[in-house]
Amino acid sequence: MVSVAFKKNLKEKYGIEFNNEDLLERAFTHSSYANEHHGKHNYEKLEFLGDAVLELAISDYLYRNYPKLNEGQLTRMRSNIVRTEGFSEFAKEVGFQNEIYLGNGEEKSGARNRKTLLEDVFEAFNGALFLDQGMSAVQRFLKQTVYPLIDEGDFDASRDYKTELQEKLQINGAIDIKYEVIAEDESVPTFTVQLLVNNQKVATGTGRNKKAAEQQAAAKALKK
Amino acid sequence: MVSVAFKKNLKEKYGIEFNNEDLLERAFTHSSYANEHHGKHNYEKLEFLGDAVLELAISDYLYRNYPKLNEGQLTRMRSNIVRTEGFSEFAKEVGFQNEIYLGNGEEKSGARNRKTLLEDVFEAFNGALFLDQGMSAVQRFLKQTVYPLIDEGDFDASRDYKTELQEKLQINGAIDIKYEVIAEDESVPTFTVQLLVNNQKVATGTGRNKKAAEQQAAAKALKK
Incomplete structure (x- = not known):
């Protein structure tokens, strides 16, 4: 089970409480763990969905908040954000790395702090949040994580x-x-x-x- | 102005009536026309947004309706749908080609029926619909255009x-x-x-x- 401390932090710091806790659990279940535990589902399908959820959430944010950018600039900025290693840092900021269910082999090989894995979990988490509470909940979460960095110019392709x-x-x-x-x-x-x-x-x-x-x-x- | 007949068809056949008609107009305004007419905005930023709107709408549909597919199969199917020339055919089905505002040169070169242009307009239209009425309106529209073909197996990567x-x-x-x-x-x-x-x-x-x-x-x- 995802830790009580994590759920408390999610609720108090980010205002997120899952209706369907199975979705939350699944967002943190790596395939190596699911393979070792019969009946567990891994997060890969949530990641598939979360990828598109993040793409739209970020596109929507850029479209509304950067009216002076043209289409090319918006596209570059979006791909800077979506393709960046940044998602792994947001994942760490929220403490995702401690909650991931890993198989024994993967755990030993240090997968827990691998950037690509943290990025995948970040996508899966947003996919789960979207299914559980819709786009507006995802937007609120990103407002506390990703959007401030956009506004600080971290992904600004022109600079x-x-x-x-x-x-x-x-x-x-x-x-x-x-x-x-x-x-x-x-x-x-x-x-x-x-x-x-x-x-x-x-x-x-x-x-x-x-x-x-x-x-x-x-x-x-x-x-x- | 977008034709009365088109708006009537949009309303009667697809149940769509725009609150903000400027968005509808913009979705059909090619840059070549905007360049020739001061103060007109082209559809490119709506296309930027619409691209992400379609990606999520289709991902969400696939996720919910194809529970037996794994992540790899879902991803292949999504990219078959999103990358296909199919969008241009949906655009024609709804009669978009008659509504596009083109500059003189582009009109003469036959751009009106060019597939890539129709695809772009299909994305822009969905971007405009999303801004005007949200994701559920986009889903309703796709239910009458794109989703039936998905269910007929047209994009099924396994076949x-x-x-x-x-x-x-x-x-x-x-x-x-x-x-x-x-x-x-x-x-x-x-x-x-x-x-x-x-x-x-x-x-x-x-x-x-x-x-x-x-x-x-x-x-x-x-x-x-």
Whole structure:
């Protein structure tokens, strides 16, 4: 069973209480666990649905809140959000990683903190929430997780400082660009990264996720 | 303005009456027309939204109505539906092609009946309907257009007779397989195709669209 502490947090922090707890359980059931426990369903079909739920929720949000962007910009921004590793960070923020049911082998191989698995669970959870309470509940949940980062410009395709920096530096031939996480506070969460160009420290950046921190570091380097 | 006859048909046949007629107009306004008429908005942003609306509506339908399919089968079926040229045929069925606002150049080049344009307009229309009346209105519309074909098995990935036939015939080397439309009634609509293998007639098939007719012809040929 999904932990009492998790359900309490879900209710108190996000205002979510499932009517059908089977759906909630299923959203966290990996196929490796379902294979080992007769009668359990894995989350893959919820993930199939959740994928489309997130796509529409985010499209709708962008359409309504970014009236000045054209179709191309909206599409790029949507794919930045949907294809990003970001979903795994939102999953961690809500504490999903502790609730996943895994088979023994997968558990031993460290699947619990694998980004792709956390992304899948994030999609499955939103699929389950959609079935249980409809689109408006999903929108409310995303308002507390994904949308603030959109509004902070984390997915803004028109401001990709990392790519810009890379292109500038590489005009004069191959150059080694590295971003290293130097501090990480998962509870808030805050990440600090430093940017190294040919192994020399050039700038640091902080942000709510690694990507945002890296963008900030690249933006600072560009200003120099 | 979108024609009175079209709006009447939309209301009587599909039960749709727009609250915000600007949205309906916009769904049919191609960029070439908007460029020539100051102040007009094209449908591209509605298409961005409609794409996600259709993806979720269809995912939701498949999830609820095909409980025996696994995630892989659902995903293949969804992409067969969403990526198919079928949307252009649904667009024609509802009479969209007569309502599109096109610029002069595009009109002359025959854009009005171009499949990709009709697909785009179908997405834009569903985006507009979603904004105007929400997801349930979209679901009702699709119930009268797209879903019946899903239930007829037109998009069923597990029964791809054309591919099956091709694979069988080509075991013994290159073979020329052709499908030709031999009769077409756009009003119903019904298509009849004949299947030629090395220029010899092998079977005919009929269906609500070309793809379905071809599948039927291939299925008959496989039985022989």
